[in-house]
Amino acid sequence: ALVSAARGGIALICASACVGIILGVVTLTGVGTKFPSAILALSGESLLLALVLIMVGSIVLGMGLPSAVCYLLMATLIGSVLNRLEVIPLAAHLFIFYFGMMSMVTPPVALAAYTSASIAGTNIMRSSFAAFRFALVGFTLPFMFVFRPELLLMGPDGGAPSLVATVLAVGLALLGIFPLAVGIAGFLWTPLSLWTRAAFLVVAALLLYPGAAIFNVAGVILLVVVMVLEWWKKSQLNQARKKFHSPE
Numbered sequence: 190a191l192v193s194a195a196r197g198g199i200a201l202i203c204a205s206a207c208v209g210i211i212l213g214v215v216t217l218t219g220v221g222t223k224f225p226s227a228i229l230a231l232s233g234e235s236l237l238l239a240l241v242l243i244m245v246g247s248i249v250l251g252m253g254l255p256s257a258v259c260y261l262l263m264a265t266l267i268g269s270v271l272n273r274l275e276v277i278p279l280a281a282h283l284f285i286f287y288f289g290m291m292s293m294v295t296p297p298v299a300l301a302a303y304t305s306a307s308i309a310g311t312n313i314m315r316s317s318f319a320a321f322r323f324a325l326v327g328f329t330l331p332f333m334f335v336f337r338p339e340l341l342l343m344g345p346d347g348g349a350p351s352l353v354a355t356v357l358a359v360g361l362a363l364l365g366i367f368p369l370a371v372g373i374a375g376f377l378w379t380p381l382s383l384w385t386r387a388a389f390l391v392v393a394a395l396l397l398y399p400g401a402a403i404f405n406v407a408g409v410i411l412l413v414v415v416m417v418l419e420w421w422k423k424s425q426l427n428q429a430r431k432k433f434h435s436p437e
Contacts, residue, residue: 225270236274240284240335243267244328247288248295259289277338277345284331291328294320326370329397333362336399361405365396368412378423388415 224246232239243263250259263285271281293301299317306316333340339358344350350358372389375381381389392415395408 224266228267228270229273234274236276236335237332239270239274240332243270243285244288244331247285248292250289250292256286256289256293259292260286263289276335277341277343279341279343280334280338283334283341287331287334291324294324296321322373325373326366329366329369333358333397337362361396364409364412365393367393368396368415369393377419379419379426381419385415385419 228239228242228246232242246267247259247263250263260282264282267285268281271284272278276284293299294317296302296314296317299320302317302320303313305320306313309316337358338345339350339355340362342350342355344354368389371377371381372386372393375386388411392408392412395404395411398404398408
């Protein structure tokens with residue numbers, strides 16, 4: 190175990206050394222102070238907009254750096270911004286690390302998709318965009334970590350959450366991811382029309398919207414309505430098929 194741990198730690202040690210060099214350059218050039226201040230200036234102290242900007246930065250850096258190096262660099266540069274915006278440290282670090290890995294399926298430099306395309310013998314860019322489309326659901330998870338820390342078994346203050354809050358957060362996350370995946374895929378029981386896909390995406394936005402119970406309740410109601418309509422559409426289609434194939 191000791192030998193295996195030592196061998197496995199060599200890559201991380203080398204990455205950390207390289208990050209030290211990069212951080213030295215960042216400190217000497219002043220980028221380390223300009224980048225966080227630019228994010229705060231562009232976001233206007235808005236947590237959501239700041240997270241979107243940090244997401245873009247993590248993905249761009251992750252395209253050219255290993256995930257561990259990207260995480261170490263972004264955590265050092267952006268840590269002060271997330272602390273100022275009062276984000277729980279664990280959620281902030283997971284947010285940065287998660288999007289550093291999501292660069293593997295984000296075009297144009299989607300290394301995981303390139304590998305899959307070479308194995309499958311398919312077009313690289315088509316595989317990259319397909320991987321990005323199917324991974325869009327996963328892009329919502331880091332935002333849930335920040336806005337619903339109960340998913341990390343942590344309360345808004347960093348302490349232990351209540352059981353009710355944890356169950357509610359997990360339930361809303363599951364309910365929100367389902368219509369989002371359906372809207373992106375464009376298929377439930379039958380292929381969905383453009384308007385139905387848009388309705389599922391709106392439902393997902395309402396269910397995943399943090400801190401407003403009225404939006405979550407509206408999302409649940411709209412989800413039930415859309416599901417019933419789609420079930421009725423499926424039933425009508427099955428009846429039409431049976432009638433068409435009937436011997437009479």
